[in-house]
Amino acid sequence: DTAVSQTPKYLVTQMGNDKSIKCEQNLGHDTMYWYKQDSKKFLKIMFSYNNKELIINETVPNRFSPKSPDKAHLNLHINSLELGDSAVYFCASSYVGIQRESETQYFGPGTRLLVL
Amino acid sequence: AQSVSQHNHHVILSEAASLELGCNYSYGGTVNLFWYVQYPGQHLQLLLKYFSGDPLVKGIKGFEAEFIKSKFSFNLRKPSVQWSDTAEYFCAANDYKLSFGAGTTVTVRA
Numbered sequence: 385d386t387a388v389s390q391t392p393k394y395l396v397t398q399m400g401n402d403k404s405i406k407c408e409q410n411l412g413h414d415t416m417y418w419y420k421q422d423s424k425k426f427l428k429i430m431f432s433y434n435n436k437e438l439i440i441n442e443t444v445p446n447r448f449s450p451k452s453p454d455k456a457h458l459n460l461h462i463n464s465l466e467l468g469d470s471a472v473y474f475c476a477s478s479y480v481g482i483q484r485e486s487e488t489q490y491f492g493p494g495t496r497l498l499v500l
Numbered sequence: 501a502q503s504v505s506q507h508n509h510h511v512i513l514s515e516a517a518s519l520e521l522g523c524n525y526s527y528g529g530t531v532n533l534f535w536y537v538q539y540p541g542q543h544l545q546l547l548l549k550y551f552s553g554d555p556l557v558k559g560i561k562g563f564e565a566e567f568i569k570s571k572f573s574f575n576l577r578k579p580s581v582q583w584s585d586t587a588e589y590f591c592a593a594n595d596y597k598l599s600f601g602a603g604t605t606v607t608v609r610a
Contacts, residue, residue, distance in 0.1 A: 417598075425538075425605075426603070427544075429597055429599075440597055487594055488534070488546060491536075491545075492543060493542070
């Protein structure tokens with residue numbers, strides 16, 4: 385009955401590889417997000433999609449490409465992985481709507497990526 | 501976008517002590533404010549939120565926060581902590597995107 389789920393939970397890979405992380409929400413939300421949490425636990429937004437449309441695209445290398453096939457899914461593909469990509473990646477979702485009054489974000493369990 | 505600052509990097513307490521974590525945000529307009537908690541190895545969970553109305557907000561697990569508009573502050577409090585409150589606490593502010601503070605590590609000693 386998980387609200388926001390991510391796969392995989394752990395990802396260990398070599399530099400230069402390409403990998404994907406998947407996120408799904410069953411809360412009926414219209415907006416989904418990707419965050420990166422670094423080794424100092426600092427959280428920063430990377431991308432946000434509203435109804436499958438990209439609305440926030442922070443300063444993130446082109447190697448990171450989000451894809452939202454529908455409102456309930458937001459995937460993150462990373463090309464040519466680098467050591468500095470090692471982090472915990474969190475997916476989140478919220479209902480934004482028109483009034484923006486209920487914009488509480490709910491987070492997934494995180495994907496711990498380690499690039500060797 | 502918001503800038504959120506949390507005053508304490510690491511707080512160490514004994515059980516039953518009172519906890520207060522400071523948080524300040526930068527923008528003076530309409531903003532939604534949140535406190536999230538991250539237990540070791542887990543995801544972020546919402547503790548409480550403020551959108552409007554009563555500036556004293558009660559959340560889960562006995563936490564509360566007070567919104568003081570004139571001070572741009574949203575401090576988190578708990579009168580008596582337990583060992584299980586050991587976690588990372590994040591303050592966040594939302595105008596068009598959610599901006600997080602750097603987090604405060606709270607260690608409660610039994």
